[in-house]
Amino acid sequence: MCSTRDSSETAPCLLSAGQRRSRPYYFAEVRRPGEPSLVIPLAYKGNHSDSVTSAEQPASASAHAEAVHIGRWSETPGLLFSTQLPTDGGTMTVHALQAPGSGGRSYPAEGREANLDAKPAQENVMSDIRPPTEGPVAPEPVRGRHVQPKDYAWFRGSPAHATAAGLMAFTGSGHAIARHLTDRQGRKRFTGLEHAADMSIQDAAHVLFGNEYVGAGHVFRLNGPRVEAFSGMDEDVFRLLARGDVEEYRALVRASRHVRPRLTFDEGWGGPVSVHADGSVFALRLLPEQDRDAMSRLRGA
Structure with missing residues (x-):
């Protein structure tokens, strides 16, 4: 997805x-x-x-x-x-x-x-594509x-x-993912216990460019320095999808499609932030007390 x-x-x-x-x-x-x-x-x-x-x-x-x-x-x-x-x-x-x-x-x-x-x-949609009948005998179906x-x-x-x-997966909220899947799509996979050792979980919230975002935090090394990554969604958008208000979510995304996208360095966060029209966000920053040269490289990325 x-x-x-x-x-x-x-x-x-x-x-x-x-x-x-x-x-x-x-x-x-x-x-x-x-x-x-x-x-x-x-x-x-x-x-x-x-x-x-x-x-x-x-x-x-x-x-x-x-x-x-x-x-x-x-x-x-x-x-x-x-x-x-x-x-x-x-x-x-x-x-x-x-x-x-x-x-x-x-x-x-x-x-x-x-x-x-x-x-x-x-x-259960029936298999095969059926060409139109143009004579007394129906043509064979196509796979x-x-x-x-x-x-x-x-x-x-x-x-x-x-x-x-897919958007809920970006936030790490398993139960919110399950709300939008059928059993055949793997709904039950996301209805059990959510644990950081097993999956990304919704465990973080940050203010970016003055807006509240909720999602999942991750820490890894990028050529040596330790980097924190945050993936999530606008809190208002998240609440809509978490409770199943898909129609309202789609209307909100369309109304804000020209003002929401943003890609720049957020001084408050301390790293580059990318916000998409659908309300999703991805942000990177060095963990505290990292090398200043590494911070400069991240700022220029």
């Missing part, structure tokens, strides 16, 4: 880990209030070779993106990427290929509008997953809850 931005959110693939078949690596959700979300399957490859290799990789990546159809047959848009990273230290190049389409939107069905504040539902209108209400909630679970 992945991070979220203002206009897009990502969700885990619909296929279970036990099924050995192609599937998208991510779903990007582009949303606007009052309109059905546009969900785009993403697939990517990478290489340390040349542009010839990069030209071939979108073809193999397309099998992953096309493994899920949302709406009408063969109308789901997709994004394919091939990242070229030379071994000689040259410039990294990202090749992108867009597959246009009129599908990908989970239009609400009458009487089945999604309630994002409800706990995620564990649906993959086909999200059809009857599944739209469930599918709309999947990216929202997966994103919420």
Whole structure:
């Protein structure tokens, strides 16, 4: 599961880990209030070779993106990427290929509008993609997953809850993560005892740029000096997701998307701080009484 931005959110693939078949690596959700979300399957490859290799990789990546159809047959848009990273230290190049389409939107069905504040539902979506029938004999199904209108209400909630679970993982709050997962996604893994020896736990709170953030603290060595890292979320955003107010969280993130992002040195914290539009934060600082030269290097990072 992945991070979220203002206009897009990502969700885990619909296929279970036990099924050995192609599937998208991510779903990007582009949303606007009052309109059905546009969900785009993403697939990517990478290489340390040349542009010839990069030209071939979108073809193999397309099998992953096309493994899920949302709406009408063969109308789901997709994004394919091939990242070229030379071994000689040259410039990294990202090749992108867009597959246009009129599908990908989970239009609400009458009487089945999604309630994002409800706990995620564990649906059993039938396997296989079914091409349209153009004659007396129905064509053979194609391997993959086909999200059809009857599944739209469930599918709309999947990216929202997966994103919420990912953000809660960033704070280390196991019980808040479990609130947004189904049993098949591993909900029970986060409902037991939370202990620092077993996992990152929500055990820290800091004021950064005048705002309260809650999350998890970590200490490690960075080329010798001991460094403290803090990952967390804006306290107000955290409270919303912890109690399941996903709709209000999404509205808050959209309203603050232009003012929240920040990347600079916070003198009060004593190190660089990165705040994202979704309310998540990551901060670094040297532990007290560390070498001043190391502090200068951290400030200039």
